[in-house]
Amino acid sequence: xxxxxxxxxxxxxxxxxxxxxxxxxxxxxxxxxxxxxPIVDLGNGETCLSKILSAIPEKAKIFLHVQKExxxxxxxxxxxxxxxxxxxxxxxxxxxxxxxxxxxxxxDGNPVKVANGPGSFGVGLKEMVERLNLGIDxxxxxxxxxxxxxxxxxxxxxxxxxxxxxxxxTYTTFLNSFKLKEDVELxxxxxxxxxxYPRYDRVFENEIVEKIKMSEEITARADVPxxxxxxxxxxxxxxxxxxxxxxxxxxxxNYCGIPGSSYYYDFRIADAVNGHFKEERLFVEQxxxxxxxxxxxxxxxxxxxxxxx
Numbered sequence: 001x002x003x004x005x006x007x008x009x010x011x012x013x014x015x016x017x018x019x020x021x022x023x024x025x026x027x028x029x030x031x032x033x034x035x036x037x038p039i040v041d042l043g044n045g046e047t048c049l050s051k052i053l054s055a056i057p058e059k060a061k062i063f064l065h066v067q068k069e070x071x072x073x074x075x076x077x078x079x080x081x082x083x084x085x086x087x088x089x090x091x092x093x094x095x096x097x098x099x100x101x102x103x104x105x106x107x108d109g110n111p112v113k114v115a116n117g118p119g120s121f122g123v124g125l126k127e128m129v130e131r132l133n134l135g136i137d138x139x140x141x142x143x144x145x146x147x148x149x150x151x152x153x154x155x156x157x158x159x160x161x162x163x164x165x166x167x168x169x170t171y172t173t174f175l176n177s178f179k180l181k182e183d184v185e186l187x188x189x190x191x192x193x194x195x196x197y198p199r200y201d202r203v204f205e206n207e208i209v210e211k212i213k214m215s216e217e218i219t220a221r222a223d224v225p226x227x228x229x230x231x232x233x234x235x236x237x238x239x240x241x242x243x244x245x246x247x248x249x250x251x252x253x254n255y256c257g258i259p260g261s262s263y264y265y266d267f268r269i270a271d272a273v274n275g276h277f278k279e280e281r282l283f284v285e286q287x288x289x290x291x292x293x294x295x296x297x298x299x300x301x302x303x304x305x306x307x308x309x
Contacts (some may be wrong), residue, residue: 005162010155014057016086016173018154019136021063021125022052023229024144025070025092026184032298036070038144039077040295043305048145048295049077053084055149063090063125063132064144088132090124126239136235143229143294150290157232157284166282167237172203172225201227203283228286229294237280 014019026037034041038049056062062084066074068091077088129136138161140154157169202209202224209218218224295301 002159002163005157007158009158009162010151013060013151013154015062016059016134017136018158019061019063019129019134019139019235020056020140020154021065021140021141022049022144023089024034024049024074024240024295025067026145027067031295031301035073036066036144039074041302042295042301043154047081048147050081051148052142052146053082054086055148055151056084057151058084058164060086061136062087063128064088065092067091067092070212088128090128128162129177129235139235139238141231141233145294145296146292148292149296150287150292153230153286153290154232157230160201160284161232161282162232167234167280169232169282169284170203170208171228171230171286172283173228173288173291174222174225189295203227206278206281206283207232213236223283225283230286 009018022038024038026038028035028037028040031037031040038274041047052063064087071089071091074089077222092263112178125139128134138158142149142158153171157171161167202218203226204218204224208227217277293300293304295304
């Protein structure tokens with residue numbers, strides 16, 4: 001690892017030349033709350049968003065990827081609790097859902113639109129970067145439900161991408177036996193058509209495998225890493241792929257319970273857009289010391305509050 005390069009990248013992060021996109025659009029319904037997950041009180045006056053922002057240098061550019069309907073609640077939260085000077089809101093505008101052939105999907109004859117529809121992220125980000133003349137080459141995409149952030153994930157990841165000449169980096173981790181048992185139960189519930197919330201996809205032979213498509217063999221293997229939800233993408237390559245973001249040249253995923261509807265807006269921003277080809281992607285195991293827990297279920301929230309109290 002080049003110390004000089006690492007230092008240069010770290011300075012770019014601190015000066016805001018590497019953007020941090022925080023996925024903050026969760027409604028909080030799964031937590032049993034009436035506000036977005038990243039700003040749910042953790043029981044000590046802190047929130048996931050406040051813990052993440054506290055780890056980001058003051059000059060860094062931060063983009064909150066939220067629903068348009070959440071604009072006012074986030075505006076109020078930012079005004080009251082956020083002192084960071086560079087926080088921008090990037091909206092999950094609804095977009096049409098396309099089939100692999102480029103046709104708009106319909107249900108009962110009506111066109112299907114979803115909040116994380118094809119193009120909504122890319123168009124919004126491109127417009128904002130150009131309008132504000134931000135000069136950002138790399139974007140770090142992060143889960144807004146995490147209990148903090150390690151800058152090393154950004155600096156190491158960008159350096160790795162530069163040295164390996166890759167367009168997108170996805171962090172992975174290896175799950176313990178408890179999670180593997182949980183995966184088997186989740187698979188059973190999915191196949192039975194029961195309500196469930198997928199929390200991990202896997203990397204198998206340099207391809208991302210969705211839970212719903214996993215075989216029991218892959219699910220049970222401890223040597224198949226899981227996606228952590230942390231990604232970095234090279235912005236110029238992202239823009240070059242913009243013409244493909246209407247769904248015509250991207251493998252169609254499952255979203256909002258609509259089979260084959262759209263790709264997810266979290267790590268698939270990087271995977272489906274920048275990392276469409278294997279040779280452009282890089283999977284790196286995240287440093288175990290940097291693995292930060294998420295708050296996604298009532299049990300997660302209760303357990304965290306109990307330990308904090």
